[in-house]
Amino acid sequence: MNETANDNFQYISQLMGVLASESRSNRQETDKIELLLKRVAKQSSISYEKLGEEVTSETLDNYEKLSIPTKMDTLINENYDLLYQIEQQRFVNNKISILIQSIMEHFVSIKNFIKEQKFMREQDLDNFIYENFESQAVILNSHIDILREKKDISGKNLSRIIAQLESMFKNIDWSLISKDKHEFKLLLSQIQNLDESFNIKLLSKEDITVAKTYCK
Structure with a gap:
């Protein structure tokens, strides 16, 4: 049972490493977007704080419509899920x-x-x-x-x-x-x-x- 627990810990540790890497990547992208917004505000003579104000409900509705995943997005997500299952099976087969x-x-x-x-x-x-x-x-x-x-x-x-x-x-x-x-x-x-x-x-x-x- 100790060996099984150790295997599970190793697997969870690997997943945590992947999540940490993705988190760092997302943070870097967020920083890039923030930098671009500051440049836009400067070039448009609009304060950065004003750009960060709440948007109208109409804008939010339009954004939500654009956020609905397309068939291509759904297919990509399904492929990612399949890749995850394959990697999990490889890990089990190796043990x-x-x-x-x-x-x-x-x-x-x-x-x-x-x-x-x-x-x-x-x-x-x-x-x-x-x-x-x-x-x-x-x-x-x-x-x-x-x-x-x-x-x-x-x-x-x-x-x-x-x-x-x-x-x-x-x-x-x-x-x-x-x-x-x-x-x-x-x-x-x-x-x-x-x-x-x-x-x-x-x-x-x-x-x-x-x-x-x-x-x-």
Whole structure:
């Protein structure tokens, strides 16, 4: 949740920067208009204060008629709204892409851990875990490749990747894990860190209870 709040703050900060820039630009234009009015007053021998007096209702009515947006003005405003929505979507897509990449880095870290411990475990168990992780890595990598080729990063695709991770851990038989206290605790810590980082549940409470019995 803190990461989401930080992202929102960054986005609002960017908008504030744009608004500040527009405000400065409008102020500069106002100063230019004021300078021009003073020049007109001087050349017309009319005081600047008199030029600033209230205008008649007829003049105001004419001004309001001129202020009614034309079809072109409406189209331009709609285009600006569309550009704003596009930039907002780009911002969201970029954050989703970073999140997916982070998940993959955690996954690769776990996979590399298993490879490094391959010769410290029983051969059958090692092959079992290695093959399960490796096959899931291929599936997840294929999802990432599809997302990058189609440039269609979305919450639905992200949920699918997380579901693949959850399914993978549900199929692990913890009773086959070698009772190597240090190495197994390291693996369990990696999984729990992944759970906490992305607010997902790769292991059920029952799995965690069973797994921890092999750390004693």
